[in-house]
Amino acid sequence: MREIVFDTETTGLSFAGGDRLVEIGCVELFNRCETGEIFHAYFHPERDMPEEAARVHGLRAEFLARHPVFTAGADDLMAFIADAPLIAHNAHFDFSFLNGELARCGRDLVCLSRMIDTQAIARQRHPGAKHSLDALCSRYGIDRSHRVQHGALLDAHLLAQVYVELMGGRQIGLTLVSDAPAATPLATASSIARAVRPPRRFAVLEGDKARHRAFLQTVVAPLWGEVAAG
Template identity: 70%
Template sequence: MREIVFDTETTGLSFTGGDRLVEIGCVELVHRVETGRVFHAYFHPERDMPAEAQAVHGLSATFLSDKPRFHQGVEELLAFIGDAPLVAHNAGFDFGFLNGELVRLGRAAVCMTRMVDTLQLARSRHPGAKHSLDALCSRYGIDRSRRVLHGALLDAQLLAQVYVELTGGRQIGLTLVADEVDGAAAASHAAPAVARQVRPPRLFAPNEGERAAHAAFMTTVANPLWGVETAA
């Protein structure tokens, strides 16, 4: 099964309030294993960058000034995500901006049935605990030392690891049948069957010679604590 884990960075919290998407990072999973294929793009927001948003992700208006507009990269983005389920943390936020940009261009919104929210998964699996991406990385021993600021691709890569853990751990990627990944057969991880040879039963009763040798040895023991067996 193919899934896309993604994250966005924006100019603020509300697309309907005038904020825009400025970065998106996507990571491809097949059977919950990263394939190495990613999509990453920055977009010119066609507006200013509020200081509070820049403090979160570090993307300034100057940095974004020469980046393409969303409509210039939308085809490549849609081709990458295809019809796969889309996994995000607090996914309603990311879907809101992605669909907001698509609808703004007159394109069809991504169906919400494709949404997988790792925040909801974390709340269900770890009730009462902290559920931020940082907290989940710490819980599962995932290295987040490079996460000084928020970044869409880095956060998507971290979230992909968290998602695997939330859905059963790394062993979930082991499949028992071959599958197709980009047209190439994925190798099965199933161990080959090994025929076991059954060893015939061994007889442990002493033979007559052994019984006689034992009886002879016991005659040399003074005052034995056990009975002396005589040869048959």
């Protein structure tokens, strides 16, 4: 099962209010494992960068002016995410900016049915606890020491690890939580092509057999003797 974990950085909190997307980072998962395939891009927002936003992610107008506008990178982005489910933390925020940019350049929107919100899953899993990305990294022992500022690709990598833990860890099928949120079905063993190796035969040398028999004679009151006697 292919899934995409993604995060965005923006000029502010509201696309409808005039804010724009300036960075997106996507991490590919297959059967809840990172494949190493990513998509990462910065975009020129065609507007100023408020200081309060720059303090969060460190992206300033001078840096972003050297990068293309969203329209120029939309094809590559959409080719990468394809039709996979999209996972984000507080996903409605990220989807509002992604779909806002897509609408602005006349492209089809990403259907909200593809959205998986890790914040909503965390609230169900851990009611009453903190549900920020930092808090969840601490809960699951995920190293975030290199997260000095927000960054879309860095946060997507962290969120990918959090998502796997929220869905039961690597051994997803062993979770004992009856009210856990439904997980996307994984590929079954029969659906994955595997190369089958022919069986290998190992010959035991006669000398090894003799040494083994001699060793058994040295064992005092062996358990297998009691079984045989019984």
